[in-house]
Amino acid sequence: MRIHKTVAITLLLSAFICLQAESVTAQADTGNGGNLGVGFMVGEPTGVSVKAWNNDRSAFAIGAAWSLGDRHEALHMHLDYLQHSWFDDVDEGSLGFYYGIGGRVIFTDDALIGLRIPLGLTYVFGSIPFDIFVEAVPILDLTPDTELAGNGAFGLRYYF
Secondary structure (H helix, E strand, O other): OHHHHHHHHHHHHHHHHHHHHOOOOOOOOOOOOOOEEEEEEEEEOEEEEEEEEOOOOEEEEEEEEEEEOOOOEEEEEEEEEEEEEEOOOOOOOEEEEEEEEEEEEEEOOOOEEEEEOOEEEEEEOOOOOEEEEEEEEEEEEEEOOOEEEEEEEEEEEEEO
């Protein structure tokens, strides 16, 4: 158990440090904001959401939240790599469909480690540095047992 936590925390922190160390310049119009968005998500899990744009089509999303599931009330952390496809017929702001791949850890006595496939919609406001999103995420848990699970949330982020 302790090894699972150590490995998961090391991987998530390493990914976050890499995101901060790399000079990324987002091409997505985040309403005069920067490429780093911080906010919240409500659903399963509920907590903090961070998104760092690499360019106008790809981003990394990190979540640190509380899982409120029936079997696992515990700290949930995830890291996803996302690709975006933007809709053309939007008068103001940007609306996009995103999909990606990532991993998650739920810190319980028997840590759950799984593979995430996020699917969602995001709207980036044109005049203010905010986005809103909604997502559904099929998950394949790999430890302690192999089983299918799912997450879903909506949220808001501020870009700076």
